[in-house]
Amino acid sequence: MNKFWSSMVKRTDPYVPGEQLNEPDLLKLNTNENPYPPSPKVFEAIQKETENLKLYPSPTADDLRTEIASHFNLAGKENIFIGNGSDEVLAFSFMAFFEPSEAIRFPAVTYSFYPVYAKIFDIPYVETELNEDFSIKPEALFNAQGGVIFPNPNAPTSIYLPLQSVQEVLKNNPDKVVIVDEAYIDFAGESAATLISEYDNLLVIQTTSKSRSLAGLRVGYALGQKHLIDALIRIKDSFNSYTIDRLALAGALASFRDKAYFKEHTAKIIATREKTAEQLHALGFSVIPSSANFLFAKHESKKAEEIYLSLKERNVLVRHFGKQPIDNYLRITVGTDAEMDRLIDTLKKII
Amino acid sequence: MNKFWSSMVKRTDPYVPGEQLNEPDLLKLNTNENPYPPSPKVFEAIQKETENLKLYPSPTADDLRTEIASHFNLAGKENIFIGNGSDEVLAFSFMAFFEPSEAIRFPAVTYSFYPVYAKIFDIPYVETELNEDFSIKPEALFNAQGGVIFPNPNAPTSIYLPLQSVQEVLKNNPDKVVIVDEAYIDFAGESAATLISEYDNLLVIQTTSKSRSLAGLRVGYALGQKHLIDALIRIKDSFNSYTIDRLALAGALASFRDKAYFKEHTAKIIATREKTAEQLHALGFSVIPSSANFLFAKHESKKAEEIYLSLKERNVLVRHFGKQPIDNYLRITVGTDAEMDRLIDTLKKII
Numbered sequence: 001m002n003k004f005w006s007s008m009v010k011r012t013d014p015y016v017p018g019e020q021l022n023e024p025d026l027l028k029l030n031t032n033e034n035p036y037p038p039s040p041k042v043f044e045a046i047q048k049e050t051e052n053l054k055l056y057p058s059p060t061a062d063d064l065r066t067e068i069a070s071h072f073n074l075a076g077k078e079n080i081f082i083g084n085g086s087d088e089v090l091a092f093s094f095m096a097f098f099e100p101s102e103a104i105r106f107p108a109v110t111y112s113f114y115p116v117y118a119k120i121f122d123i124p125y126v127e128t129e130l131n132e133d134f135s136i137k138p139e140a141l142f143n144a145q146g147g148v149i150f151p152n153p154n155a156p157t158s159i160y161l162p163l164q165s166v167q168e169v170l171k172n173n174p175d176k177v178v179i180v181d182e183a184y185i186d187f188a189g190e191s192a193a194t195l196i197s198e199y200d201n202l203l204v205i206q207t208t209s210k211s212r213s214l215a216g217l218r219v220g221y222a223l224g225q226k227h228l229i230d231a232l233i234r235i236k237d238s239f240n241s242y243t244i245d246r247l248a249l250a251g252a253l254a255s256f257r258d259k260a261y262f263k264e265h266t267a268k269i270i271a272t273r274e275k276t277a278e279q280l281h282a283l284g285f286s287v288i289p290s291s292a293n294f295l296f297a298k299h300e301s302k303k304a305e306e307i308y309l310s311l312k313e314r315n316v317l318v319r320h321f322g323k324q325p326i327d328n329y330l331r332i333t334v335g336t337d338a339e340m341d342r343l344i345d346t347l348k349k350i351i
Numbered sequence: 352m353n354k355f356w357s358s359m360v361k362r363t364d365p366y367v368p369g370e371q372l373n374e375p376d377l378l379k380l381n382t383n384e385n386p387y388p389p390s391p392k393v394f395e396a397i398q399k400e401t402e403n404l405k406l407y408p409s410p411t412a413d414d415l416r417t418e419i420a421s422h423f424n425l426a427g428k429e430n431i432f433i434g435n436g437s438d439e440v441l442a443f444s445f446m447a448f449f450e451p452s453e454a455i456r457f458p459a460v461t462y463s464f465y466p467v468y469a470k471i472f473d474i475p476y477v478e479t480e481l482n483e484d485f486s487i488k489p490e491a492l493f494n495a496q497g498g499v500i501f502p503n504p505n506a507p508t509s510i511y512l513p514l515q516s517v518q519e520v521l522k523n524n525p526d527k528v529v530i531v532d533e534a535y536i537d538f539a540g541e542s543a544a545t546l547i548s549e550y551d552n553l554l555v556i557q558t559t560s561k562s563r564s565l566a567g568l569r570v571g572y573a574l575g576q577k578h579l580i581d582a583l584i585r586i587k588d589s590f591n592s593y594t595i596d597r598l599a600l601a602g603a604l605a606s607f608r609d610k611a612y613f614k615e616h617t618a619k620i621i622a623t624r625e626k627t628a629e630q631l632h633a634l635g636f637s638v639i640p641s642s643a644n645f646l647f648a649k650h651e652s653k654k655a656e657e658i659y660l661s662l663k664e665r666n667v668l669v670r671h672f673g674k675q676p677i678d679n680y681l682r683i684t685v686g687t688d689a690e691m692d693r694l695i696d697t698l699k700k701i702i
Contacts, residue, residue, distance in 0.1 A: 002578045006449060009582045009585050015592055042404070046401055053389050053393070054386070056368070088591045096357055097356070200355075231357075237367075237467075238470065240438040243435060243439070
């Protein structure tokens with residue numbers, strides 16, 4: 001360790017994102033990107049906005065917040081916070097709602113960035129046990145000392161927790177914020193956003209990176225009652241006045257306005273997911289029923305790590321987490337039908 | 352205060368950015384934006400990169416870091432950190448190098464975001480006195496308990512501190528990080544980047560928002576020895592893996608590659624600045640000799656606040672800070688020659 005490093009740097013345990021290889025002809029199924037480009041309206045909007053690059057973007061992102069509020073039938077922009085990807089929104093939320101002295105709770109198998117945030121901000125945490133089928137056990141999240149966070153659908157299990165169970169978690173943590181991280185919700189069931197007027201402790205976080213094909217643009221957002229959004233704004237305005245650039249604001253706005261494109265392409269991915277799950281099953285995989293744009297699967301005889309490495313040799317990249325109890329599973333992003341055909345063909349050669 | 356807010360939210364005192372009015376025909380001289388568009392190469396690069404929006408950007412920004420390292424004759428990307436605007440780089444630096452138990456030092460008149468960062472991260476600070484001419488007093492920054500930060504040129508005074516004095520500050524804080532915030536350096540003298548190999552405690556922060564006309568794109572960077580850059584990377588990777596989107600990375604890279612455009616437009620602004628300073632002087636202003644893309648001036652008889660309001664009525668927006676000892680000064684961004692003519696004409700009507 002270095003004498004110039006703060007105690008904060010010293011206690012960090014940084015997140016490692018999925019590999020970003022640049023091989024030609026690589027089939028990249030490891031970071032849950034969308035195989036389809038964003039709406040053509042996004043390109044037009046960005047093109048137009050390049051005229052204004054010399055000027056600062058809106059520090060308050062009012063237009064985009066108003067559009068998103070209307071998309072979710074919320075009262076207005078006071079219910080929406082915009083951040084530089086949902087990862088930044090998550091970081092700000094850890095800062096705004098969790099406390100160094102009070103242990104938060106999240107499931108033992110979950111998005112691996114949560115413990116990273118907890119470490120940098122010195123927030124103690126309890127990893128709660130899952131059911132045997134890897135589904136979240138709501139009652140393990142009750143009465144948290146410092147607050148609760150979980151993805152819905154959960155990552156990397158792909159399992160959706162019904163809103164009735166989400167409500168039980170909310171009701172059993174009346175004085176603490178419950179963050180529902182809905183990065184994959186558009187491939188699943190109903191969003192907890194419908195519960196916002198009822199629960200003053202609910203913060204829903206979503207992203208444009210997956211269902212809106214804008215991973216390259218970095219726009220995430222939080223939905224909640226005004227008093228929670230105000231806290232996030234205070235954090236942001238003490239950190240960086242302009243977190244979202246002009247092109248990202250314009251592109252995200254255009255994406256929300258093109259509702260038909262969004263619906264069509266989300267439905268396509270869901271259809272491909274279901275077909276691929278069946279094909280994987282036929283190859284001897286057990287596949288957890290997925291509510292996301294990825295499949296979480298293990299093979300009846302071949303080890304996940306071996307399959308991961310054999311696929312990588314053949315230029316197909318999926319994600320393998322080398323930790324218990326999921327070390328024998330692969331997380332496979334759902335691509336186009338043609339991409340999934342290539343995956344299945346490659347798997348046939350391996351298995 | 353709200354029961355859901357963390358102690359961190361409660362202690363914040365958020366920054367207020369310059370007004371962003373949307374009046375037609377507004378002459379906006381209040382946030383030090385560049386009056387010229389970025390290089391045409393920036394538009395080409397962005398246009399090309401929109402093809403890849405569905406994919407995450409590079410989490411390590413290697414290409415841009417390598418280009419910037421070469422621009423500053425530094426060894427390589429290990430000397431460069433990229434952030435979402437220099438404000439984010441500053442925030443990460445407060446997290447990486449300053450400590451809640453140790454008071455840092457910065458000048459009493461300076462960038463008003465520094466106390467905001469100090470408050471959110473609970474870092475005590477000492478505001479050090481300036482010389483009578485508003486120049487920074489280096490010896491007041493010696494032997495800081497927790498570290499030092501100052502802009503060079505200073506904001507909003509526009510005064511450049513010679514590198515010899517910067518070196519004295521570095522030598523007299525051998526065990527603490529000294530951050531030199533060079534947002535306006537391209538309109539001034541030599542950058543402290545030339546001192547990096549000599550001082551293991553020096554971090555230089557710059558931005559593409561001013562001299563590169565990319566305020567709308569949000570790209571800032573830090574220059575320093577590897578051990579300091581490593582600390583910033585650890586913070587970033589515990590906060591948000593992908594802080595810079597694809598279009599911003601591509602645009603900033605193109606800007607650094609077009610050296611001729613950069614030189615030409617920076618020289619233009621400096622020429623306009625000198626001409627405008629003389630014109631203001633002829634109108635009864637005393638103008639601090641500026642090394643930035645703005646002028647800091649007070650009038651011999653009319654109060655700054657009155658001038659600010661009269662200009663605003665006439666659709667000319669400049670910045671007025673209502674605090675001692677600078678409450679009788681105006682900060683005026685240097686625009687094009689035509690924009691400065693409009694400013695001077697409007698001032699003639701007022702004074």
